[in-house]
Structure formats: structure tokens, C-alpha cells
Amino acid sequence: MVVEMLSAFSKILMKDEAHAYPDVVSLGFFCRRANLSIVARRYTLNDAIRIGRGHSVHYTPSNVPLNFCYSMIAALLAGNSCVVRLSNKASVVTEFVVEKLNAILSRSEFEALRNRIFLFRSQADDKLNQALGDIADIRIIWGGDQTVRNIRKASLKPHAYDITFPDRYSICLIAAKEYLEENDKRGIATAFYNDTFVFDQNACSSPKAILWIGDQVSVSRAQELFWNQLDQQMRRKGYKCPASKTNEKLTKIAGLAVSGLEPRVSRSNMTGNVIVNTMPEALENADNFTGGGYFLQVQFEHLAALPVINDHRLQTVTHFGFAQTELEALVLSVPTKLSAERLVKIGNATAFDVIWDGYDLIGQMSKFVLVQ
Numbered sequence: 210m211v212v213e214m215l216s217a218f219s220k221i222l223m224k225d226e227a228h229a230y231p232d233v234v235s236l237g238f239f240c241r242r243a244n245l246s247i248v249a250r251r252y253t254l255n256d257a258i259r260i261g262r263g264h265s266v267h268y269t270p271s272n273v274p275l276n277f278c279y280s281m282i283a284a285l286l287a288g289n290s291c292v293v294r295l296s297n298k299a300s301v302v303t304e305f306v307v308e309k310l311n312a313i314l315s316r317s318e319f320e321a322l323r324n325r326i327f328l329f330r331s332q333a334d335d336k337l338n339q340a341l342g343d344i345a346d347i348r349i350i351w352g353g354d355q356t357v358r359n360i361r362k363a364s365l366k367p368h369a370y371d372i373t374f375p376d377r378y379s380i381c382l383i384a385a386k387e388y389l390e391e392n393d394k395r396g397i398a399t400a401f402y403n404d405t406f407v408f409d410q411n412a413c414s415s416p417k418a419i420l421w422i423g424d425q426v427s428v429s430r431a432q433e434l435f436w437n438q439l440d441q442q443m444r445r446k447g448y449k450c451p452a453s454k455t456n457e458k459l460t461k462i463a464g465l466a467v468s469g470l471e472p473r474v475s476r477s478n479m480t481g482n483v484i485v486n487t488m489p490e491a492l493e494n495a496d497n498f499t500g501g502g503y504f505l506q507v508q509f510e511h512l513a514a515l516p517v518i519n520d521h522r523l524q525t526v527t528h529f530g531f532a533q534t535e536l537e538a539l540v541l542s543v544p545t546k547l548s549a550e551r552l553v554k555i556g557n558a559t560a561f562d563v564i565w566d567g568y569d570l571i572g573q574m575s576k577f578v579l580v581q
Contacts (some may be wrong), residue, residue: 210318210319210321210322211286212242212245212249212286214314214319214322215240215242215282217313218237218309218310218313219237219238219239219240219241220237221309221313222234222236222237222240222306223238227305230302231403231407232273232559233275233305235560235561236275236278239279245286248286248563251563252571257577257578257580258577258580259288259575259576260288260575260576260578261288261289261290261574261576262288262289262346262575262576263290263346263347264344264345264346264347265287265291265292265347265348266341266342266344266345266348266349267280267281267284267291267293267294267349267351268294268348268350268351268352268356269293269294269351269352270351270352270356271296271297271298271352272408272411272412272413273411273559274296274300274303275302275306276351277293277295277328278306278310279561280293280349280351280570281326283563283571284570284574285322285326286563286571287570287574288575289325289346290325291325291326291327292327292329292341292345293327294329295307295328295330296330297330297331307328314326335362338359338360341363342364342365342366345365345366346368347371347372348365348370348371348372349371349372349373349374349574350372350373350374351374353375353376354376357371357373357374357375372570374413375522376522377413377414377522377523377566378417378418378498378523379413379414379523379524379527380416380419380420380523380525380526380527381401381419381420381527381528382420382526382528382529382531383419383420383421383422383431383528383529383555384422384529384530385421385422385424385428385430385431387529388431388434388435388530389427389431389434391530394434395438397435397438397529398435398438398441399442399556400554400556401416401439401442402439402443402446403556404416404556404557404558404559405502406443406446406448406502408559410499413525415559416525416558417498417503417504418498418504418505418506418507419504419505419507420506420507420508421507421508422508422510422515422530423508423511425508450501450502454499454501454502454503457499457501458499458501458503461499461503512531512535512538512539512546515546515547517544517546519545520548523547523548523549524549524550524551525549525551525553526547527553527555527556527557527558528552528554528555529554536552550565550567551565
């Protein structure tokens with residue numbers, strides 16, 4: 210029944226009126242029956258029955274409006290009921306999707322599912338958190354370190370557990386030579402824009418730093434072409450950086466200088482890109498990051514020259530110009546060069562998968578019953 214409902218939900222989300230919201234279209238694409246069939250094949254076991262664990266309680270963030278839907282969908286596919294706390298931050302996209310979801314769930318054939326889904330908004334409230342903790346068999350917390358700490362003050366039943374999504378950051382890895390040889394540089398700019406500016410770098414999976422691989426001459430030329438293409442894309446999209454972000458960029462640059470990282474500003478028009486000479490020192494301090502088109506950049510001669518970035522906060526590495534075997538070698542090296550949770554091609558940073566932040570979400574929300 211869940212697949213039937215989500216398939217119907219997909220069709221209504223993919224209608225013309227939804228095309229004004231790219232993230233709504235992405236959600237509709239994810240909920241297609243064909244995609245759900247691919248997801249289902251991951252969970253075929255011969256000797257066990259997979260069922261839900263019971264009541265799932267979801268705390269969802271404000272920086273990615275439709276995160277609540279993906280979290281809920283994973284729980285439903287695992288067989289759970291869902292209590293979902295929506296962000297209090299106003300969002301046209303959220304209201305649009307909730308309206309469509311209500312329309313689907315109002316159909317008589319989905320009455321049983323309607324009784325398994327409860328969406329609500331509330332201010333932060335310790336008593337409410339404890340009440341939710343008392344009913345939760347799984348508690349899913351999105352929203353950063355402090356949010357996780359605050360909600361974990363509410364205890365759970367002895368058998369229950371948390372799935373947490375604390376603070377994360379992401380980076381991009383580009384092979385300069387392969388970029389220079391690429392014919393569709395505009396397409397790369399479009400893909401990078403979608404990774405980055407749809408959520409104005411506020412999504413954990415949006416890159417905050419770019420690691421360029423190649424000799425200095427190739428990297429310098431690739432950077433010039435890359436940022437020119439991105440500037441054009443930003444103008445086509447009508448992107449406007451808030452004045453507060455412009456001031457914040459200047460503050461971050463000053464902070465880098467004070468910390469001894471010797472930043473060099475490489476651009477000053479649509480984006481504010483800073484070249485630094487050391488990694489991962491610049492990555493280790495989250496205070497070096499901001500949004501609004503501000504990126505740290507560093508150059509390495511080849512992949513083997515990458516330093517070890519063994520940081521549990523590193524979520525996504527978007528990449529261009531590398532063979533899969535090269536990327537696998539980075540992950541499997543000892544010590545691992547990149548302790549990321551995801552390595553995906555540029556353009557796929559925000560594309561949701563049920564394997565997220567190192568969790569198999571459906572597996573984590575399921576109970577496996579052995580029948581022999």
C-alpha cells in the first residue's frame with residue numbers, strides 16, 4: 210500500500226504546477242514506482258521477514274524544506290508509523306507538498322496509511338520531547354549537533370534508539386585536466402549550481418570547499434573557466450547574494466588570515482572564493498565556512514598528494530574527472546584519505562538515497578524476523 214500511495218503522490222508532484230519548485234520535482238522522481246522497485250531489491254532476503262519497528266518520531270530541519278518527506282518515506286517503506294515535527298520556518302515548498310500529500314491520503318484506499326502519519330509544528334518544548342520519546346521505537350533527529358543534544362535529553366524506552374544527523378559539511382573534487390578537456394562546461398556549471406545554490410549552501414551535502422587535482426598551470430586555467438561558467442549560470446538564474454552574506458564572507462577571510470592560513474581571494478564578483486595552501490587545517494574549523502557562494506580552494510598535484518581527511522563531519526564528496534576505481538582507492542586506503550559518507554558526481558549532491566550519512570535508513574528502521 211505504501212508503494213501505491215507514493216506512486217500516486219509522485220504523479221501529483223510531477224504535474225506542471227510543481228515545476229516551479231525543482232526540489233518538489235526531485236521528490237516526485239524519487240517516489241516513482243520504478244525507483245521504489247530498485248530500492249526494494251536491496252532488501253530481498255531469503256530467510257528473514259522485514260517488518261517495521263513500530264512508531265518512528267522525526268525531528269526535521271529548516272535548511273532543506275522537503276527533508277521531512279524523505280525521512281517519513283523511508284520510515285513508511287520500512288513499515289513504521291510516523292510522527293513528524295515540521296520546521297516552524299515558513300516554506301512555500303513545504304506547504305505545497307503537504308497539501309498534495311493530504312490530497313492523496315484523503316482517498317479512501319489510503320485510509321489505513323492516513324492513520325499512520327501525523328505531521329505537526331511546535332516550538333521547542335522539553336515536555337513534548339519527552340512525551341514523544343515515550344512513544345518512539347525509533348527517533349530520527351536531523352538538524353545539527355545542538356539539536357541532537359537538546360532532543361536527547363528526553364529519554365527513550367529501553368529497546369528504542371536514535372538515528373542522528375548532526376553537523377556535516379561537504380567538499381568537491383575536480384580533476385583539472387579532465388575539466389579542461391570537457392566540452393560541456395556549461396552543463397557542469399549548471400550541475401554545480403544545483404548542488405550549491407538551490408539551498409544557498411545551507412544543505413549539508415552542498416560543497417563548501419573545492420579540491421583541485423593537477424599541476425598549477427592546469428588548475429589555474431580550469432579555475433578561471435569554471436568560475437566564469439558558474440558566474441554566467443548564477444546570472445541566468447538571477448541569484449542574489451544577501452548583503453549580510455557579503456559581509457560575512459569578508460569576516461571569514463579576515464579570520465583565515467588571523468589563523469595563519471594566508472588566504473588569497475581569487476574572485477570578487479558573483480562568488481567569494483578563497484585559495485588556501487593547507488588542508489585539512491582549513492576544513493577542521495567549521496567557522497571557516499559560510500554560504501552565499503563562498504568556497505575554500507586548494508590545489509594538489511595528484512590524488513596521492515591528498516592529505517588524510519579523517520573527519521566524521523565530512524558527508525559528501527562531489528567529483529568530476531575521476532574513475533570509480535580511483536575514488537574507491539581513496540576510501541579504502543589505510544588510513545583512509547577521505548572519510549566521507551558519500552562520493553557522487555557533481556549534480557547529485559542533494560539527490561536523496563535511502564543510504565544516507567552512512568545509514569541504511571530502511572534497514573535501520575526495520576526489524577528482521579528470522580523464520581526457518
